[in-house]
Amino acid sequence: MHRLAFLAAASAVALAAPAQAEPLKIGIIESLSGAQTSTGRLYANAVEYGVDQINKAGGFNGEPVQVTEYDNAGGAPEAADKFRQAVADGVDIIFQGASSAIAGQLTEDVRKHNIRNAGHEVMFINLGGEAMELTGEKCQFYHFRFTTTAPMRVNALVNAMKADGDLGTKVYSINQNYSWGQDMQKAVEAAADTGGYEVVGEVLHDVNKIQDFAPFVARIKAAAPDTVFTGNWSNDLLLLMKATGDAGLDVTFATAFLDQPGNIANAGKTAIGHYIANNYDNAASDGKFAENYKAATGHYPIFVEGHSAFALAQLKQALDTLDFGGGEIDVTKIALALEDTTYDSPVGPISVRKADHQTIRPVVVSKVVENPKYPADDTDMGFQTVKVVPGEDAIYPVQDSCQMKRPGE
Missing domain, CATH: 3.40.50.2300 (Response regulator)
Incomplete structure (x- = not known):
């Protein structure tokens, strides 16, 4: 083929080939x-x-x-x-x-x-x-x-624990001092009448800066609550569970993130009977x-x-x-x-x-038991489903402060 004819044919093929699609x-x-x-x-x-x-x-x-x-x-x-x-x-x-x-x-x-x-x-x-x-x-x-959100988790915990007779009448609240932890504290306070409990102590602490929660555990022990609510996560929950295990504190925890790897192992047998409200649990x-x-x-x-x-x-x-x-x-x-x-x-x-x-969305309430279907942290403990709260029962009204503008508005 003549060189010019070849180049023309090649150009035609190139133009006919589809352009690469735009990836997401x-x-x-x-x-x-x-x-x-x-x-x-x-x-x-x-x-x-x-x-x-x-x-x-x-x-x-x-x-x-x-x-x-x-x-x-x-x-x-x-x-x-x-x-x-x-x-x-x-x-x-x-x-x-x-x-x-x-x-x-x-x-x-x-x-x-x-x-x-x-x-x-x-x-x-x-x-x-x-x-x-x-x-x-x-x-x-x-x-x-x-x-x-905090109300979805706390309300599910309060209703399930009260129904099971595990909530008690005295509650302590320990949370991280920023928007999420403050929401948890407010949700615990707001659910007091429904739960039939008194909040006997509250703590908001620095986020991921505390290395030893033993002093906080001592304060919890002195307040003698039946249940401790916490929205703590990451190191703040790992170290809180470690301090609780070390102190042998006999109290039920109501948590948002107890299934974070390491928490069950850190708490040891004191974790048995602790609760969590979560988005999902394998056992559910x-x-x-x-x-x-x-x-x-x-x-x-x-x-x-x-x-x-x-x-x-x-x-x-x-x-x-x-x-x-x-x-x-x-x-x-x-x-x-x-x-x-x-x-x-x-x-x-x-x-x-x-x-x-x-x-x-549904909220799954579970508690720690021995010999579960899905063991946690290479222990003989894990989570057993207590209740799955349907999404329509877990949700709350749209907040008045939300003034969403949609495209074109």
Whole structure:
């Protein structure tokens, strides 16, 4: 073939070949170093598992979904820096879970970015920031909360423990001194009449700075409560459980995050009878998801992994309704589709409330027993389901402070 004819034919083929499709880009802005690493890594694991499931089913928009990790080192300023980096990398959706303080930073970063960059929005799927303000005064269209809040957990605990005769009439509250811990303290106070108890002591302490909780355990012991409520997580719960175990404190704990790895081992036999209200418990399901997760990751879903994986499955439901033809990703259309999803999780349906983007979801109440189906921390202890509270019974009204503006308003 003549050289010019060959080049012309080659050019024609190149022009006829379809352009590469635009991939959906997910960024995990998580605490992957520092005191919150044990929690942050589990959120990241679950997101990556969920992305793998989407990609095994064919990806989205003609390409595999791309996922990138960004380490915020457990700090809000660092998270803001990583958000700017993620935007520069073209990330469409960010995921984060460890710390309401960091979630507060990110949702504000997303809000400001989207105001300045209409048509090129970024969405924030919040897996663990439970501060009420995130769906209250800080609520905004591009933030979705795929977890519970303090009232949902506390009310479920109070009702289940009272029904089982394990609540008692004297309650102590110990929590971290920031938005989430303050919400927990308020929720414990608000449920006193329903629970029929008196709050005999309250503590709000520094976050992830205390190395020895023995003095706090001594104060709890002196107050002689029947039940101690705590929303503590990460090192603050691990060390509180260690101090409780060391002191042999005979009191029932009502918790939000007792299933965090290490807590049962730290508390030892004093953990038996402790309660947790959570988004998911392997023992509350038929076990199919747990086995699938183990087959993919090498371990059963623990702590925050279950409900975080469900968030990705629900995102997949939204993506399955969209077709961008390989072209530019439209995050606003993804958000609108996500609002209309209902995911049938192993513990019950999860939907999105359009007014504030709080998910309406089941709350699982469990307590620590010996010889469970799914042992924790290589011990002979683990969780037994007490009650699964349906989402419609667990949810509360939209906060008056949420004035969400929708696209086009």
